[in-house]
Amino acid sequence: MTTLGALYREALAAFRSTGLATPELDARWLVAEAAGSPATAVTLDPDRPLAPDAAERARAYIARRLAGEPVDRILGNREFWSLSFRLGPATLSPRPDTETIVEACLAVLPDKQGAYRLLDLGTGTGAILIALLSERPRARGRGIDKAAEAVKIAALNAEDNGVANRASFSVGDWMKGVDGPFDLVVSNPPYIPSADIAGLDREVREHDPLPALDGGVDGLDAYRAIAADAPRVLAPGGILVFELGIGQEEDVATVMKAAGFDLLGPARKDLGGVARALAGRLA
Ligand SMILES: C[S@@+](CC[C@H](N)C(=O)[O-])C[C@H]1O[C@@H](n2cnc3c(N)ncnc32)[C@H](O)[C@@H]1O
Numbered sequence: 585m586t587t588l589g590a591l592y593r594e595a596l597a598a599f600r601s602t603g604l605a606t607p608e609l610d611a612r613w614l615v616a617e618a619a620g621s622p623a624t625a626v627t628l629d630p631d632r633p634l635a636p637d638a639a640e641r642a643r644a645y646i647a648r649r650l651a652g653e654p655v656d657r658i659l660g661n662r663e664f665w666s667l668s669f670r671l672g673p674a675t676l677s678p679r680p681d682t683e684t685i686v687e688a689c690l691a692v693l694p695d696k697q698g699a700y701r702l703l704d705l706g707t708g709t710g711a712i713l714i715a716l717l718s719e720r721p722r723a724r725g726r727g728i729d730k731a732a733e734a735v736k737i738a739a740l741n742a743e744d745n746g747v748a749n750r751a752s753f754s755v756g757d758w759m760k761g762v763d764g765p766f767d768l769v770v771s772n773p774p775y776i777p778s779a780d781i782a783g784l785d786r787e788v789r790e791h792d793p794l795p796a797l798d799g800g801v802d803g804l805d806a807y808r809a810i811a812a813d814a815p816r817v818l819a820p821g822g823i824l825v826f827e828l829g830i831g832q833e834e835d836v837a838t839v840m841k842a843a844g845f846d847l848l849g850p851a852r853k854d855l856g857g858v859a860r861a862l863a864g865r866l867a
Contacts, residue, residue, distance in 0.1 A: 586639050589630025591615045595646045602650055610655050611646075617659055618642035654787045665715035667745045674733035676796040678711035682772055684854040685827045686715045688861035689770055692823050692848065697722050703817065704728070705758050705771040705810055708796060710738030710751070712770055717747040726766075728756040731795060758810055764817035772827035773806030775799040803829055807836050811843035818866050823848070825863045833859040840864045 592615045599607035616623040618641040619634055634642070648658050656662040656677050662669050664678040665686055671677055693700050693716070700723040704713035707727030717725055729735050735753045742751040756762065759769070776797045781789065784797070799805055807826060814824045824845055828836055833851045840847065845864030854860040 585633045585636070587630060588615060588619055588621065588626055588632045588634060591619075591634060591639060591642050592626045592630070595642070595649075598646060598650055604649070610649055613655050614645040614649060614658065615642050618645050652786055652790065654791055657791050662709075664709075664711045665718070667711075667715060667718060669709040669711055669714075669741050670737050670744070671709060672733055672737045674731040674793050675709045675737050676792050678709055681854045681856070681858070681860055682711065682827060683715075684852055684860040685770065685772055685825060686712060686719075688852045688863055689716055689768060689825050690719055691852075692825070692863055693720055693723070693768060696720065699723065700767045701765065701819075702726070703759065703762070703764075703766040703769045705769065706730075706773050706796075706806070707738050707753060708734050708772075710741045710753065712772060713751060714738075714742055714745050714747055716770075717742075717750050718745060724750045725752075726762070727751065727753045728759065728762065729753075730755065730757055731793065758806070759813055759817050762817055764822075765819035766817055766822060767819055768823045768825065769810070769814045769818060770825045771806070771810050773799065773810060775803045775806065775827075775829035775832060777801065777803040799829070802835075803832065804835055804839060807832075807839045811839050811845070815844055815866055820866065822866050823863055824866070825861060828858075828860055828862055830858055833862060836862055 592611050595611035612623050612626045616626050619638045645658050662677050702725035704727040707729045710727050713725045713727045727738050732755045735755050738753045742748040774797050776799055778798055844867050846867045848863040851859035852861040
């Protein structure tokens with residue numbers, strides 16, 4: 585019978601030989617998960633024997649990783665804002681950079697007990713809305729996505745994270761057919777220019793859904809559509825917050841101003857120094 589440590593070394597050698605960026609971490613997560621053990625067990629309890637079905641599962645995970653599938657896709661979940669989110673083929677895997685937009689939203693929802701009304705457009709896993717509801721226990725929110733499978737997963741994620749009684753999710757084309765008023769509309773829309781999709785990392789291109797990425801010819805289609813309609817559903821003085829792609833601050837600022845928003849300062853930067861979240865108040 586093989587052991588946790590032996591399988592870890594097997595995975596590590598294979599991942600190193602193919603030049604994966606984080607071979608130790610990937611090997612640790614995949615082997616530990618397949619064994620149903622905490623990741624620390626790989627180093628703390630390397631002689632733990634693995635049942636044949638767990639070893640088979642670990643080898644299947646290793647093969648998928650070697651074929652280019654990201655670890656979170658293999659495991660079917662991802663941590664975001666210290667919460668756990670299920671993933672599916674129709675959901676983007678929430679990125680650490682997107683925590684910046686959660687911070688930007690919390691900064692404009694300063695009352696921890698505020699009964700804020702929130703709308704998250706292109707909700708995907710529900711990551712942004714669920715993170716906000718976890719921080720504002722009296723707020724309520726609605727998440728919309730055009731992908732029906734994403735909406736189902738977002739609802740499960742709201743349940744898993746204990747906010748389902750304050751969240752609702754539906755299929756839709758941005759906010760068409762939705763009535764407000766909302767205090768905050770937030771969106772991390774698809775923002776990659778169509779022509780740049782082919783040049784994305786293979787792991788993104790092949791494993792994140794195209795409708796979550798493709799922002800049209802100049803990457804700004806969704807910003808224009810959302811900014812133009814948001815005033816209709818926002819309460820007076822309501823706030824719109826967008827996640828930005830790299831280099832989009834000026835263009836999105838122009839779109840927001842043209843739609844009647846006063847910017848609340850320059851974009852908030854992510855940990856890599858990229859201008860990532862832009863907020864504006866309905867004038
Ligand atoms: C970049 S992903 C963001 C997902 C999630 N909010 C996050 O931050 O991880 C964009 C999302 O917008 C959705 N989407 C694209 N076009 C849409 C539309 N016209 N109406 C509603 N949702 C749309 C996609 O299905 C995708 O889930």
